Amino acid sequence: MAIRSLLTRLQPLSFRKIRYGGNAKGFNFLRRISSNNLSASAYHDLPPSKQNNDIDLKSKLLFLRYPRRSATSVLQNWISEGRKVSIYDLRDISNQLVRRGRYKHALEVLKWMEDQERFQFSESDHALRLELTIKVSTLEEAEDYFAKLPNTASQKASYLHLLNSYVREEATEKAESLMIKMTSLGANVTPHPFNAMMKLYIATSQFDLVLSVIYQMKQNKIPRNVLSYNLWMSATHEVYGVQNVDIVYKEMLNDKDVIIGWSTLCTLANIYMKSGLFEKATLTLENAEKKLSFKNHFGYFFLITNYVSLKNKEGVIRVWKACKRVDAKLTCANYMCMLLSLVKLDDVEEAEKIFMEWESQCWKYDIRVSNILLGAYVRGGLMEKAEGLHVRTLERGGCPNYKTWEILMEGYLKNGNMEKVVDAMKNGFKMLKDCDWRPSGTIVESIFEYFEKSGKLEDAKEFLNVIRGFNLASLCVYRSLIRMHVAKKKACSDILEMMEDDKIDMDDETMTIALASQNDALSEML
Structure with a gap:
């Protein structure tokens, strides 16, 4: 209302307007445990040599590259x-689509399959369809x-997917209700649903209920993994x-059905x-190193992260070297x-060596890798190095993302180089439609403060x-x-309208400032 009132007062001064462009209620489920439109052109993505009637159905579906x-x-x-097509072919196709991350198409195959009366959907088919529905559609569906x-049988085969969704959503009441139902059907005989509930209770800080789960598992002879x-x-x-905790660990050591590996020792x-108990933690991690596999890198980076928490650079380097032998x-x-x-650990020099190692063997330049070193340079006040790295990444074929420009903006702002802040912001703007990132209000306001001090009203309008x-x-x-309008003795009715919009x-x-603008503009006219 204040803006509209002011606009009315400013109306005689109007010039040609410039338009810029729930907590758990109890562990009830434990009490019930007894002793988880496209036509034929839909496959025009096929290589020309294969666009013929002899191509099989699997190839046609696998070559549907785009989700739409x-x-x-x-x-x-x-x-x-x-x-003709058999149910075995359709199952094979849907499984291959899942392996390729093509969940929408896999779900469409299963839906079509279930709609055909001549096909008998199995329990595992139902389970896969439910899992894909969760991935592709909504939890309600x-x-x-x-x-x-x-x-x-189908419910028993499928329910773990639904339970895990409830855990991710921290939907405690829904998870407990599902556990009650599946317990009554005799489905909860493995550790998996109980582990899911323990994850949920830890996520919602209901730690005492985790201990209740363990108690009920023992009471009902549910094996622990x-x-x-x-x-x-x-x-x-x-x-x-x-x-x-040491008492629990000793019980685990005595459990002949469980093999202690790196994950337990990291925990x-x-x-x-x-x-x-940092010394004890270090000794435990050193024991965990002996449990690591030589077939994959999975556990190595858990250990590296733990050593970082201990500020143990020696451990980080040692595990990294072992990781490279995998x-x-x-x-x-x-x-x-890494x-x-x-x-x-404030070891930028060692980070530079690792970066050079990566760069020497990468076949496609991933800007996310260089952004880590770029951020380290900026935070350390090494702006010359940061700019040099930025130029280097461009020369090597790297494509800056919004994070690249955000890092550079922060560096230029620290150095007071506002022209470069504006340029970096403009480059960042080009990516805003493709991501949720937005520049901080502090940087945006700093840019307008710069425009104001420099008297760049037109640049400010364009930026607005x-x-x-x-x-x-x-x-x-x-x-x-x-x-800025006051300084230029110009009316600001257009700005006020935009504020209202x-x-x-x-x-x-x-x-007060807007009224001053009105008075100055009136003086200019008289």
């Missing part, structure tokens, strides 16, 4: 041409599908402290760290983990045009623009 294309249409066209499953013990130790530490080391190719994600670890499209205009930004309320300070 329809696997259902391909299947319907196949049948309409008088061809998955719940509806589960409720309509035709028999108990490595994950069960790891979760049990974590909850025990929260409830009773580190002394009782134990984390608990020791939280309790301030018979598997190191990924960009592996290098990123670079982040060294940066956290852009940031309004991303809902980045704030009261501080508009106030700066109004002050953006639903930004005017405070007393801004109102």
